[in-house]
Amino acid sequence: MRATTATGEDGDRGTATPPPAAPAGTRRSRLLSAALLASGRRRRYGSAARVHEHIGRNVRRPSAHWPPRGLGRVAEVSRSFVGAWPVYDVAPRHREAAVRVLYLHGGTFIDEIGRSHWSLVRQLVTEAGAHCVVPAYTLAPRGTAERNVPAAADLLSGLITNGGTGGTVLLGTGAGGGLALAAAQRLRDRSGLLPSRIVLVSPWLDLSASHPGQEAVEPLDPVLGLPGLREAGRLYAGTKEATHPMVSPLYGKLSGLAPLSVFTGTRDVLHTDALELRERLRAAGADPDYHLAPGQSHGYPLLPVPEGRAARARIVDLTRAVAECGP
Template identity: 30%
Template sequence: MTGMAEWWDVGAQKVREARARGEGAFPPAAKSDRARWVEIDGPAGKLKLRTLAPAQSRGVYLHMHGGGHVLGAADQQDRLLERVADTTGLTAVSVEYRLAPENPYPAGPDDCEAAALWVSDHLSDFGGAKLAIGGESAGAHLAAMTMLRLRDKHGRMPFHAANLVFGVFDLGMTPSARNFGDERLILRTIDILKFGDAFLPGVSREERRSPELSPLYADLCGLCPALFTIGTRDALLDDSLFMHARWAAAGNRSELDIYPGACHGFIAFPTPQTFASLERQMTFLNEALR
């Protein structure tokens, strides 16, 4: 169910270009004529943000796309972000962060941190004071890292809600990730290993469990309400189970939405579980932003 050559064999850029053409397991990414690009000053030059606004904006949904820190792009989930904007009244802002292996850690997290600081400082430009954050897969990891960086480095916690969808929170690999094996349900154990090696070259599996790299091991006190979404046939199942438990144990509001039989990336496909999950995500955001 992966549908194309391995990126580590043919090169990440070749697979990125193929995915942009709609090749592989995921459906073609339809572009919205409502989307606009904004450029801000980033850690390594100009940083692009893709924005999708509702008819009347009350704030921002800061989004980080998935792709294992290697694949994906900010313009490959316009339909999802249209739904967020129209259902929540938030302007969706997706970060075009730098990708590994060309730009390993800390490039991507640095870009997301810079985007979050800029959005936090310019919320009034988006029509309100509400700020949520979210992402899928590696994007959920980057969203969690961004919250922790803003709290620990800048003394800020501007977010009212975190929407974390089938995220990876332990880069040293949880039991479900280690034991998943080779079944081709989008994400396999070898994929997780290869993505980790690209993002953190030369860093051992144990060293990847540093709180600065793996949010599961961080101090999670003082964070905003979060929704964790996961399928039971996802190699990252334990990441969401464990992170939900630690988020709640730290005194934060935490919700867990589990989909029996759903694989990694399931919300990309038009199934009843997808529609149920998206409705739950939108409900969570609206309730948290009241």
Template identity: 45%
Template sequence: MTTEGVAAKPSWQTRAITALLASRGQKQMLGSAEGVHAALEKRDRRVKEVRPPAFLRKAATVTRDDLDGWPVFRVTPTAGPTDVTVVFLHGGGFFAEIVRPHWSFVRELGAAIPAEVVVPIYPLIPRGSAADMVATTAAIITRTIEQRGSGKTVVMGNSAGGLLTLAAAHAVRDQGGPQPSRLVLISAWLDATLSDPALPALEQIDPLHQRPGMAEIARIYADGLDLRDPRVSPLFGPLEGLPPLSIFCGTHEMVLSDARALTGRAEAAGIPVDYHEGPGLPHNYALMPSPEGRVARKIIIEACRTPRHDLYTVRGDRDGASR
């Protein structure tokens, strides 16, 4: 679909950012299991302690409150009170650490909603795996809801962080705990089986991803769990009892089939869903400093400001025509 206010053809900013990201060789790295392991070895030679960037502290107070050995940063705007807490789970395919654009998104959420933003720094594969990561994420969500209340807590994640968002919501529900007011899924990877028949065609137009490397990441992350286990592939978990969903995905990314499948299942289950599909747009377009990204973030911010607001009409069909 066309996200509100943006032309169907990607802007030059989106095209330039996509070309820059593609030039870094991620798609080539994901072309094989060997490429993934080489990238992990290179990453581990450069491990540094995660510290929020200095620019974040110019307009917010940043504190740290660890849980189960995870650093959990709490970013609170200094400008005034906040009505909402957002738990944000960063992307990176479970093999890459939080990066500056994620922190910029955190700053924008905090200032614009305004919101306190909780940022867990989860362990990366192979040190982190599905069972423990979902359990600790669920504990962080539960702790946040206890402190702020269900109606004032939003949980969101991009890419692999979107997988953790939905999987942890399943876990919180199964434990009998209250749900957050909304889940926001941005280019979320939800099906680690990579079995959707649409994937071969999507792989050809996705500038950043390939199945062989993603399959190896999924295998490591699962750590012996069945790939259809909802902690690994939350697309297959039951949706009953979950809160409203806001879903963002471009048509030029492999997780498009996940976004469409989840939207259809949510509608069938009676879960309010607000689906935004960007024609020609790449992975994580909603976080990009582009016209399409700015429009998407305005929608996200409004959804967080009024978590129970009726934003749930699906905005567009799967072919790109508005309805």
């Protein structure tokens, strides 16, 4: 189904409608989605109160954000601090990195980076020869868009200007996808600097979670729920409106950005954000590299399913292409 055209890049939320989220995909991916639904994982997003309960548990027993021990056997891993952020550098062993990647993890701004993210980082280092920079950015409610977007833009600027040979990929997943796009917009407006490519995986781009098409997808989404998303988005927005471009980059200027790739699945309630981004980019004169996976859930490129493996291979190829072309 061809999506209807969204409004202009600085207009109100458009009406791009996703295709029906019918069951599809390989047997393994269907089984995993069913298992996720049965596990009740998305209960944390069932209400604002449950989001606050989850944040409270994280405060009492903070989750670790450091890399798994096995990563150090295949890559050089170090940690530094940029302001209050721990920042991990993961680089190839015994050879110079061919490309740089700023990796901004997902977790709806209330969860630390998880093992599946580190697995993708490992693959980028070992298969694409990438030097990955992975910040453990401050989570909501202390970490807000007003604080995190400028800090991410500064990290990206440093990679572009001081990284040596090779290009720079800006890669964000879920909430990190929204942070990545907002940082790219800020850096473009501030200095004109651009990464070589932007890659967004299941990005959360409109934190108001107000698209009318999301209500139809929500019952099929095994991971996310709209009430919790709206509350997490409100916390991350801080004193700003949820539709402020720094919070929700879908409402920002989308022209003049680097080449952009998007990965999304039709069982992801945030699929509407990716679809709307595609239409707005086209309206702004861009031609995004858009990957739609029928029947796949939020963050499917990080999952151990055939569709996830294919998406990860494509992300590695995109990163290698930047290495070959240079800055």
